[in-house]
Amino acid sequence: MHNDMNINVHHITRVEGHGNIVVNVTNGRIEKLQWQVPEAPRFFEAMVRGQSYEDIQTIVSRICGICSITHSLAATKAVESALGLKVSEQADKLRILMHYSEQLQSHTLHIGYLAAPDFFGAPSVVPLVSRAIDVVKTIVRAHRVANEWSDLLAGRTTHPVTLIPGGLTRTPAEKQLRQLQKTLKDTIPDLKVIADVVLSVAGNIPKFERQTEYVSLKQTNPPTYTFYHGGITSDDNGGKVVPIEKWHNVANEYIVEQSTAKWAKWHRDSYAVGALARFNNNSELLSPMGKEAAKMFDLKKGCCNPFMNTVAQLVECFHIVETSITMIDELLTKGLKAEKVTSSPKAGKGAGCVEAPRGILFHEYEFDKKGNCIAADICIPTNQNHANIQKDFEKLVPEIINESEDSVRLKLEMLVRSYDPCISCSTHMLNVEFVK
Amino acid sequence: MGKPRVAIFDFACCEGCQLQIVNLEEELLDLIGAVDVVEWREALSEQSTEYDIAIIEGSITRPEDEKRLEIIRTRAKILIALGACATIGGVNKLKNNFEMQDVKRCVYGKAADMPHLDTTPTKAVDEVVKVDYKIHGCPIDRKEFTYIIRCLLMGKRPEIPDYPVCVECKAKGNPCLWEYEQVCLGPIIRAGCGARCPSSGFRCFGCRGYVDNPNVNAAKDVIEKYGLTLDVLKSKMVLFGSTQGPTNA
Numbered sequence: 300m301h302n303d304m305n306i307n308v309h310h311i312t313r314v315e316g317h318g319n320i321v322v323n324v325t326n327g328r329i330e331k332l333q334w335q336v337p338e339a340p341r342f343f344e345a346m347v348r349g350q351s352y353e354d355i356q357t358i359v360s361r362i363c364g365i366c367s368i369t370h371s372l373a374a375t376k377a378v379e380s381a382l383g384l385k386v387s388e389q390a391d392k393l394r395i396l397m398h399y400s401e402q403l404q405s406h407t408l409h410i411g412y413l414a415a416p417d418f419f420g421a422p423s424v425v426p427l428v429s430r431a432i433d434v435v436k437t438i439v440r441a442h443r444v445a446n447e448w449s450d451l452l453a454g455r456t457t458h459p460v461t462l463i464p465g466g467l468t469r470t471p472a473e474k475q476l477r478q479l480q481k482t483l484k485d486t487i488p489d490l491k492v493i494a495d496v497v498l499s500v501a502g503n504i505p506k507f508e509r510q511t512e513y514v515s516l517k518q519t520n521p522p523t524y525t526f527y528h529g530g531i532t533s534d535d536n537g538g539k540v541v542p543i544e545k546w547h548n549v550a551n552e553y554i555v556e557q558s559t560a561k562w563a564k565w566h567r568d569s570y571a572v573g574a575l576a577r578f579n580n581n582s583e584l585l586s587p588m589g590k591e592a593a594k595m596f597d598l599k600k601g602c603c604n605p606f607m608n609t610v611a612q613l614v615e616c617f618h619i620v621e622t623s624i625t626m627i628d629e630l631l632t633k634g635l636k637a638e639k640v641t642s643s644p645k646a647g648k649g650a651g652c653v654e655a656p657r658g659i660l661f662h663e664y665e666f667d668k669k670g671n672c673i674a675a676d677i678c679i680p681t682n683q684n685h686a687n688i689q690k691d692f693e694k695l696v697p698e699i700i701n702e703s704e705d706s707v708r709l710k711l712e713m714l715v716r717s718y719d720p721c722i723s724c725s726t727h728m729l730n731v732e733f734v735k
Numbered sequence: 736m737g738k739p740r741v742a743i744f745d746f747a748c749c750e751g752c753q754l755q756i757v758n759l760e761e762e763l764l765d766l767i768g769a770v771d772v773v774e775w776r777e778a779l780s781e782q783s784t785e786y787d788i789a790i791i792e793g794s795i796t797r798p799e800d801e802k803r804l805e806i807i808r809t810r811a812k813i814l815i816a817l818g819a820c821a822t823i824g825g826v827n828k829l830k831n832n833f834e835m836q837d838v839k840r841c842v843y844g845k846a847a848d849m850p851h852l853d854t855t856p857t858k859a860v861d862e863v864v865k866v867d868y869k870i871h872g873c874p875i876d877r878k879e880f881t882y883i884i885r886c887l888l889m890g891k892r893p894e895i896p897d898y899p900v901c902v903e904c905k906a907k908g909n910p911c912l913w914e915y916e917q918v919c920l921g922p923i924i925r926a927g928c929g930a931r932c933p934s935s936g937f938r939c940f941g942c943r944g945y946v947d948n949p950n951v952n953a954a955k956d957v958i959e960k961y962g963l964t965l966d967v968l969k970s971k972m973v974l975f976g977s978t979q980g981p982t983n984a
Contacts (some may be wrong), residue, residue, distance in 0.1 A: 342838045357974065364751025439760050442760060454932065456755075468937050
């Protein structure tokens with residue numbers, strides 16, 4: 300099905316428009332079963348050519364509104380690697396805090412607005428406003444906290460304006476960080492309410508399992524449940540860590556006839572990225588509250604139920620908030636300093652990698668001696684998940700083939716949504732066609 | 736009169752402007768009560784062909800999208816372009832600096848001729864259909880969005896600033912970023928964002944588009960004062976409006 304000749308074909312467009320699920324059953328036999336993603340290509344890798352290294356993050360953050368901070372961080376790290384720029388420990392910590400704000404924002408958006416309606420049997424969050432206003436308000440509050448947090452560190456909630464090669468444009472005031480820390484402490488009870496609500500409907504999470512490969516970042520020195528530093532690992536390579544410069548060896552992209560989006564594979568036919576991948580590879584490093592939340596849902600290392608990705612995101616929310624409270628302590632104890640950041644153009648090539656809320660993200664750029672981009676290569680998590688979604692379909696549908704059409708449709712939609720694909724409208728973007 | 740029916744549509748974009756609507760948080764619950772949202776893929780499953788106000792996010796990059804937009808226009812009494820992709824083309828217009836075939840080959844290599852990759856040079860919404868109101872920015876400013884929607888609900892014409900970002904930046908007491916060797920587009924870009932980027936220590940990169948009559952001579956003076964060439968300024972001007980430059984520059 301795939302063609303090795305196309306391994307070096309990389310596309311950048313985020314998935315846009317309608318994702319399609321096609322199920323074709325004739326006389327009880329599955330004739331056609333496909334996850335399709337038609338895209339409106341935006342050609343970022345071509346567009347950035349000729350642009351200054353200083354403007355790369357501004358441009359590529361526009362790949363995605365939901366994970367713009369993540370894209371900016373991956374790009375900035377790649378630029379810094381290409382130019383040999385070092386970042387101070389303080390800026391590094393502030394960036395991680397900034398990154399956490401987006402993880403919390405995106406996770407609460409997905410859990411609360413996109414996934415939760417499925418668990419309640421509702422078509423969207425809107426009917427829940429009248430049915431469960433207190434719960435909706437709790438989710439809205441947690442989402443707002445995450446956005447205000449991004450505002451403080453990134454300059455705004457979407458498309459950060461404080462990230463520059465070599466560091467940050469500004470340092471927050473100690474008072475602001477102290478206030479943020481208090482807000483985060485106050486958010487923990489809200490997260491517990493959300494967890495209790497999700498637990499109360501956890502029976503609606505389909506019990507489906509399929510062994511697959513889970514790929515994520517892994518940081519061994521110091522061992523950390525990482526979203527930002529470290530190398531690439533999978534449960535298939537015995538815990539080894541591949542340096543991010545070698546990401547092409549991991550995300551082997553290929554083209555299939557049925558889909559306009561590219562697929563990726565490493566050791567098997569497909570792999571999964573995202574919260575469940577991070578959990579499976581790093582769960583022993585979760586914060587105490589993260590571990591507690593995992594226990595609440597009986598989520599254990601080696602879980603291969605893709606529907607549990609949403610639960611893994613919830614677990615990460617606790618970890619993120621708890622870890623951030625500690626990091627703010629560390630920053631305040633050391634004392635914040637205003638830092639002047641300078642950089643100058645240089646020829647070079649470099650890769651940057653961070654975990655987007657929905658999985659591992661790679662950026663790579665090459666610059667000429669004037670610091671202008673001559674080549675770019677970006678691989679987004681959603682594309683790395685496509686093949687895995689298709690493989691899940693192939694195992695899931697025969698198992699539920701005797702259920703009603705509505706039930707099959709809902710489970711397939713829920714499955715795609717559980718991957719939290721980088722289509723902000725994924726809740727209702729799915730057009731399921733049954734051909735009988 | 737019943738509540739106005741509102742539909743939100745997206746084209747080529749990052750959907751960050753729709754996200755800003757979601758980010759209104761508690762205020763969104765109030766706003767949703769004041770209108771009848773009949774189509775919004777990000778939040779609702781419903782679809783409708785009847786609406787009074789159509790909000791368009793994203794730029795237009797494919798022939799089929801032009802057709803879709805034209806149909807939306809015929810159905811809507813008021814059409815609003817939401818965010819830089821819709822108002823000025825946004826970063827998507829950087830694509831127009833290259834030959835389409837080159838762009839496709841650069842990203843897709845040997846698969847560049849796949850039919851679904853057929854795209855046209857990027858257009859802002861008003862290059863395809865008549866636009867009644869523009870909500871500027873990348874992303875849009877949430878306060879400005881609610882202000883404009885409130886004005887429309889009250890039958891008033893919203894006032895959109897037609898003075899440069901420098902005005903708001905000065906009012907905030909920010910140091911001028913040109914003093915910090917940043918090529919800031921504040922002198923020629925439309926205000927209304929509260930000088931958000933310069934207030935964070937980051938140059939204005941022009942996401943709200945140019946003011947109606949940019950003071951090009953003043954911009955040239957600034958460039959001269961800091962010993963730079965017009966080319967440097969032009970290179971920064973393409974980021975969000977590659978074909979939208981001041982005509983007398």
